[in-house]
Amino acid sequence: MMNSESDPPVPGPAAPAVHAVHAVHAEALTVVRGPRTVLHDLRFTVPRGQITGLLGPSGCGKSTLMRSVVGTQAKVTGTLNVLGHPAGHPVLRSRVGYVTQAPSVYDDLTVRQNLDYFAAILDPGRAAARRRSDHVAQAIADVGLTSHAGALAGNLSGGQRSRVSLAVALLGAPELLVLDEPTVGLDPVLRRDLWNLFHDLAATRGTTLLVSSHVMDEAERCHRLLLMREGGILADDTPEALRARTGTDTVEAAFLHLVDQAATADRTKETTR
Amino acid sequence: MSTTTPAPGPAPTGTFSAARTTATAARVLRQLRHDPRTIALMLLVPCLMLVLLRYVFDASPRTFDNIGASLLGVFPLITMFLVTSIATLRERTSGTLERLLAMPLGKADLIAGYALAFGALAVVQSVLATGLALWPLGLDVTGSPWLLLLVALLDALLGTALGLFVSAFAASEFQAVQFMPAVIFPQLLLCGLFTPRSDMHPVLTAVSDVLPMSYAVDGMDEVLLHTDMTATFVRDVAIVAGCALLVLGLGAATLRRRTE
Numbered sequence: 001m002m003n004s005e006s007d008p009p010v011p012g013p014a015a016p017a018v019h020a021v022h023a024v025h026a027e028a029l030t031v032v033r034g035p036r037t038v039l040h041d042l043r044f045t046v047p048r049g050q051i052t053g054l055l056g057p058s059g060c061g062k063s064t065l066m067r068s069v070v071g072t073q074a075k076v077t078g079t080l081n082v083l084g085h086p087a088g089h090p091v092l093r094s095r096v097g098y099v100t101q102a103p104s105v106y107d108d109l110t111v112r113q114n115l116d117y118f119a120a121i122l123d124p125g126r127a128a129a130r131r132r133s134d135h136v137a138q139a140i141a142d143v144g145l146t147s148h149a150g151a152l153a154g155n156l157s158g159g160q161r162s163r164v165s166l167a168v169a170l171l172g173a174p175e176l177l178v179l180d181e182p183t184v185g186l187d188p189v190l191r192r193d194l195w196n197l198f199h200d201l202a203a204t205r206g207t208t209l210l211v212s213s214h215v216m217d218e219a220e221r222c223h224r225l226l227l228m229r230e231g232g233i234l235a236d237d238t239p240e241a242l243r244a245r246t247g248t249d250t251v252e253a254a255f256l257h258l259v260d261q262a263a264t265a266d267r268t269k270e271t272t273r
Numbered sequence: 274m275s276t277t278t279p280a281p282g283p284a285p286t287g288t289f290s291a292a293r294t295t296a297t298a299a300r301v302l303r304q305l306r307h308d309p310r311t312i313a314l315m316l317l318v319p320c321l322m323l324v325l326l327r328y329v330f331d332a333s334p335r336t337f338d339n340i341g342a343s344l345l346g347v348f349p350l351i352t353m354f355l356v357t358s359i360a361t362l363r364e365r366t367s368g369t370l371e372r373l374l375a376m377p378l379g380k381a382d383l384i385a386g387y388a389l390a391f392g393a394l395a396v397v398q399s400v401l402a403t404g405l406a407l408w409p410l411g412l413d414v415t416g417s418p419w420l421l422l423l424v425a426l427l428d429a430l431l432g433t434a435l436g437l438f439v440s441a442f443a444a445s446e447f448q449a450v451q452f453m454p455a456v457i458f459p460q461l462l463l464c465g466l467f468t469p470r471s472d473m474h475p476v477l478t479a480v481s482d483v484l485p486m487s488y489a490v491d492g493m494d495e496v497l498l499h500t501d502m503t504a505t506f507v508r509d510v511a512i513v514a515g516c517a518l519l520v521l522g523l524g525a526a527t528l529r530r531r532t533e
Contacts, residue, residue, distance in 0.1 A: 033533050034533065070375050071375065071530070071531065072371055072374070072375050072530065072531055072532060073531060073532075073533075074529070074531040074532055074533050075533065076531075088530070088531065090377070093375060093376050093377040094376070094377045096375070098372065098375050100368045100371065100372070102367075102368055103368075104367055104368030104369045104371065104372045105367075105369065106300070106304060106367070106369060107367070108304045108307045108308060109300070109303060109304055109307065113300070113303055117296060117297075117299075117300040117303075118372075118376070120292070120293065120296035121293055121296065121297075121373065121376050121377065121378045122376060122377065124290055124292035124293045124296060125292045126292070152307065168372070
């Protein structure tokens with residue numbers, strides 16, 4: 001399952017050894033949005049070729065963290081390296097795939113037309129037309145929408161539209177996939193199929209996945225977990241280690257345990273002040 | 274659901290790529306093709322207005338010549354302004370802009386793609402409107418109809434540029450539509466369509482001197498009255514084209530890869 005060794009090392013002489021192991025490396029990462037500090041002084045890593053789950057209650061900063069990794073978030077300070085480059089570096093634009101929470105596709109285009117366009121941006125030119133259409137067909141098949149390829153995206157159900165959005169991110173086989181709540185609104189069968197796809201991507205293509213979710217049973221399917229609360233990282237571990245450390249049976253119970261612990265710590269800090 | 278390992282394709286990240294620009298233009302036109310009513314409205318409304326105008330001034334064909342020629346320049350500007358501001362606003366609010374800017378797409382590619390797509394549509398619109406005005410409606414033009422078409426096309430480009438720029442300041446479609454009276458109407462009143470610019474209050478004359486639509490209408494008047502390309506016509510065309518490029522540049526500056 002863990003095949004980070006199969007991943008080619010990052011080219012470039014300046015890339016230190018740590019980047020060969022970690023797809024994302026953050027140090028003192030802080031993000032300010034308006035008057036609020038959304039992420040406080042984070043330190044974490046995302047190992048290559050694995051699925052890292054990003055969990056936490058809504059509003060805890062998951063999306064901001066993902067946007068920072070992709071390079072679309074403004075006012076990011078500290079160190080944030082992605083595939084050996086600072087986040088948002090132009091060379092990363094074709095190596096990182098990103099799916100926003102709300103499906104970002106053109107409602108007035110068909111599924112295939114949507115993918116054709118984004119494929120032409122990633123891999124432009126007439127010479128690549130053949131390769132592009134293969135990639136598009138593959139991406140549509142990956143998300144199970146082959147029978148809907150000719151349908152307008154606007155006429156699809158919410159779950160289908162979010163899968164179109166996911167298919168766009170799969171184009172060009174990116175090394176890092178950042179998926180913001182990709183399974184919201186999907187039925188259990190589709191959710192299972194998508195998680196199988198994620199594991200397949202990690203195992204066969206060596207893709208690194210950073211997946212956010214607030215469905216805790218999905219956490220059990222990740223190789224590693226980043227638990228977040230109020231703009232901070234509560235835990236950075238494997239699901240097994242988390243359960244063992246907290247003496248609980250499920251990641252959900254482990255998470256609640258850690259949240260309560262942190263809340264108590266916050267309270268004592270306040271009373272002693 | 275299964276996966277294979279396709280060879281990753283080359284994806285150079287340049288500042289401008291003709292292939293990405295044409296892909297964007299084709300995508301914008303494809304989107305419009307799924308909305309035939311919008312296309313019909315864009316192409317037919319200017320023609321209907323010209324027909325209306327012709328018979329409003331049934332007794333004075335000279336007035337129709339004057340206003341008709343000016344309107345041939347004003348219609349493409351207004352239509353393209355509206356369509357572009359709504360289209361780019363949608364792009365901003367649907368998250369597709371964020372997605373595109375996280376991909377190897379240059380801002381210039383996106384803007385040129387939009388300008389190309391709507392420019393093509395403007396050519397069709399202008400050909401229809403100009404053709405209708407000149408022949409069935411008998412608009413009397415001294416100069417070449419091709420020059421009318423050239424000015425109309427530049428006006429359409431200016432409309433596209435203004436729409437793109439203004440969409441950055443609109444948070445909703447309601448606001449975007451309201452920018453039309455805010456940005457276009459003052460130019461319409463001051464461009465010399467209703468009364469010669471020299472007859473206005475000196476302050477307004479000075480204001481109209483810096484508004485691009487004034488030169489669009491002046492250019493149309495030059496074609497109306499002169500057989501050859503006059504120096505004034507060349508100046509007018511250069512100013513309209515320059516303004517369009519300037520505003521397109523400003524529009525590019527409103528596209529941010531990183532947002533809050």
